[in-house]
Amino acid sequence: MGAYLLGVLLFALGIAVTIALHEAGHMLTARAFGMRVRRYFIGFGPTLFSRKKGHTEYGVAAVPFGGYCEIAGMTALDEVTEEEAPHAMRTKPAWQRIVVLSGGVAVNLLLGLVVIYGVAVASGIPNPYADTRPVVGEVVCTSDQRADGALSECSGAGPAGDAGVEEGDRILALNGEELADFHQLRDTVLELPGETVTLTVERGERVSEIPVELDSVTRYTTSGDTYEAGSIGLASSPVADAVRQFGPVEAVPATFAYTGQLLQATVEGVLQLPAKIPGVVAAIFGAERQMDGPMSVVGASFIGGELVERSLWDSFWLMLASLNFFLALFNLLPLPPLDGGHIAVVIYEKIRDVFRRLRGQTPGGPANYEKLMPVTIVMAALLISLGGVVLIADVVNPVRLFG
Incomplete structure (x- = not known):
């Protein structure tokens, strides 16, 4: 039981670090382009601790399932002070805004690559070159x-x-x-x-x-x-050379090859997510929990506990890498309030301005986010509801790898 609890806590810590670094990706790229970062918080809800340094307030909130990086003037609805105006995100070139909005995704992808490379060199990863066709x-x-x-x-x-x-x-x-x-x-x-x-x-x-x-x-x-x-x-027949350890140099292409396989599987998982929600709801009322269904950070931490309990550290780290890839690709969905939704707005602005120039008009300025607010509110409500349903299922009927 001690090893299991250690695994749960370690995986939860890994998720917290992942979230913190995701938001740091936004913060660091924003600062690199001269944007004003107002707040960098891990968690949501009431503030447990905060400290202001320079123009940024750093803090930890009571609900640890997420985080945020508040950048001044991110949208046209965000009022900025006269002092903040030159540093407002909405005044920056589109490519810089896209880089900042993609900063967290890039960090998640980089983290996954680093973890997989470390496992490939230290002990071995599923061999991306193995012939898995059935024998x-x-x-x-x-x-x-x-x-x-x-x-x-x-x-x-x-x-x-x-x-x-x-x-x-x-x-x-x-x-x-x-x-x-x-x-x-x-x-x-x-x-x-x-x-x-x-x-x-x-x-x-x-x-x-x-x-x-x-x-x-x-x-x-x-x-x-x-x-x-x-x-x-x-x-x-067992797959020959199914797991393989690589040297420091040959591990580089192997890491990218295996990452490509994981990303493909992750894309398929994200696309299948809506179809799996009814199964999660049914699991709350006693139905069999599907192994490949969505999990909350709580459910993922339980799985981490099972892996550590059986000393399956390689699987522990690879699951953490997979989580980073899921967060990266899920955040790229072109739906507000996800990062991909904001990127889609920036791309819309550029396409709109191309047509305005063709008609001899000046650029149209920042998009009207008031028109997007109903969509944003609905999507936020859906994401919160989905998270709540999955969390309840993970508590009352969690996924178990080993029965």
């Missing part, structure tokens, strides 16, 4: 699942074996769709009970198409309900 490790028979979770006894070669699939075969595609790994093969087969599928199989120098009639087997959900699932009768 048959064993051809087996298929059977129903019993209520206690065990599989019933079975006999015979199984669907794949009867069709001619052999141990050592590499499965390249299923019904013409290329397979990235065995998990994709398994997940697809589960949804096709009793159907006939075509495997593209590589055996030595030869590639052939093998039709396989899937079995229909009984499986149980965690809540005890039964359903019919497809079964092909194959077990995967």
